[in-house]
Amino acid sequence: MKTKEALLNFCWDHFNDRMENLKKSRASLQESLNSETKSSAGDKHETGRAMVQLELEKLGKQFSELEKLKEVLQKVDIEKRSRKVGLGSLVETTNAHYFIAISAGAFNIDDIAAFCISANAPIAKLLLGKENGDTFVFNGKEHAVAKVL
Numbered sequence: 001m002k003t004k005e006a007l008l009n010f011c012w013d014h015f016n017d018r019m020e021n022l023k024k025s026r027a028s029l030q031e032s033l034n035s036e037t038k039s040s041a042g043d044k045h046e047t048g049r050a051m052v053q054l055e056l057e058k059l060g061k062q063f064s065e066l067e068k069l070k071e072v073l074q075k076v077d078i079e080k081r082s083r084k085v086g087l088g089s090l091v092e093t094t095n096a097h098y099f100i101a102i103s104a105g106a107f108n109i110d111d112i113a114a115f116c117i118s119a120n121a122p123i124a125k126l127l128l129g130k131e132n133g134d135t136f137v138f139n140g141k142e143h144a145v146a147k148v149l
Contacts, residue, residue, distance in 0.1 A: 004078040004090050004149065006109050007099040011076075011116050014104035015069055022066065026059050069102050072119075076101050085127045085148050087119055092147040093127075100124055 033052045076088040085091050091098045097114040099107075104116035117124050126136045127145070135144045 003109055003112070003114075004088070004099070007090065007107055007114055007116060008073075008076055008078050008088075008101065010107045011073055011099075011101045011104045014116070015066065015073060015102065019066055022059060022062055026056070026063075029055050029059065072102055083131045083148060085130045085145070089127075090114065090149040091127055091130075091145060092149070094144045094146060095141070098123065098127060100127070 029052055033049065033056070072087070078088050080086075080088060082089065085100065087100055089100050091100065097112050099114050099116045100119055101116055103118040103121060106113050106115050108114075119125075119128065123138050126138055130136065130145045130148075132145055132148060135142055137143070
């Protein structure tokens with residue numbers, strides 16, 4: 001369970017880093033918007049404000065996406081024991097290890113490289129519901145589930 005706990009913490013760290021970066025970007029854009037307000041009026045001023053507004057809207061969408069990731073992470077139960085692959089499973093296949101939670105990249109622990117992937121990732125969709133010994137084809141290659149933790 002220590003491995004799954006470390007993987008979940010890695011996913012939370014990834015989430016928190018992204019949230020922090022978005023907050024910094026928002027603060028910077030807000031500062032730009034405030035300085036645009038103080039500058040002279042005219043077409044250039046209006047264009048600058050519009051550009052900042054568009055960027056703030058994009059950030060809003062990114063915050064919304066991050067909230068969805070947070071909801072997924074809150075549902076991950078690393079204590080749950082199941083023979084079938086599901087959210088929170090650490091899956092050992094013949095080619096790689098996968099932790100089903102959010103897409104956060106590769107994490108090395110105990111000499112194992114595990115990929116933190118979203119349940120919506122193409123390979124995760126193939127893994128969900130599989131048990132030890134089950135096989136599946138991904139990118140034209142046959143893989144087998146060796147262990148579900």
